[in-house]
């Protein structure tokens with residue numbers, strides 16, 4: 253299991269990870285979300301012993317990474333798919349990692365087959381597309397058959413088939429009882445892949461809960477209404493629900509309304525409805541609203 257406790261990192265007096273505490277539980281896919289520059293990669297690097305915490309702890313199975321024997325057999329990671337030497341072959345790259353941990357050479361063939369790269373095992377990495385490099389990085393993470401996996405943006409550069417493959421792979425790895433932490437900016441993908449979410453903004457924890465609880469707690473519910481006579485509906489909502497928002501084509505979205513009451517109100521005023529439906533914020537909408545105050549890099553219209 254992976255655990256960070258009051259984890260803090262400052263670079264030159266600027267705190268980029270600020271008192272983070274969370275766990276990555278076995279048997280679950282935990283999505284690690286935050287705007288650009290919020291400290292996700294720095295956190296992952298500290299878990300992997302690549303950066304030293306200013307204070308607090310990042311632990312794998314209760315110990316710092318540097319204190320683990322054969323760490324690749326405890327935690328596998330994909331941080332940067334571009335890291336492998338481009339002049340090496342896929343199999344050569346993995347053989348080198350396997351040798352560092354006295355892993356049997358047959359593991360190389362097994363993991364390459366598992367990520368769909370068996371046919372290109374002998375090809376140089378410089379000829380690989382980004383998607384193939386991502387698959388190779390995942391193969392390297394799986395080499396030591398670890399109980400925990402940390403994947404930083406693993407779907408970056410993958411086509412829809414590759415994205416679906418990652419989703420199923422992560423679900424399968426969690427189903428085998430592994431602890432899986434995955435960062436991604438693809439919210440629609442996270443919504444269907446992650447059981448739990450850890451959300452950070454400017455290095456601080458904003459949420460740590462199941463995906464369903466996160467959406468129920470932070471997502472908004474809206475009732476969409478549309479009438480035969482849009483002007484009559486607009487007049488009714490102007491007095492009864494001034495927070496209603498036009499949703500195009502004569503429809504309105506009424507935040508946090510009760511559909512039954514809204515239908516009754518329309519009937520009372522003889523406004524004939526042709527639509528009355530409940531919609532919920534998507535994970536992307538909920539995430540953007542929640543992190544709006546913590547976004548460091550925002551484009552301004554030209």
Ligand SMILES: Nc1ncnc2c1ncn2[C@@H]1O[C@H](COP(=O)(O)OP(=O)(O)OP(=O)(O)O)[C@@H](O)[C@H]1O
Pocket residue numbers: 263268286287288289290291292293294295
């Ligand atoms: N070695 C370093 N020296 C100084 N500042 C750094 C260093 N590494 C990261 N930072 C800063 O720390 C902050 C957090 O960066 P980090 O890469 O962890 O964010 P992130 O959440 O992974 O972002 P993204 O989603 O863009 O990948 C950024 O402001 C970054 O500039």
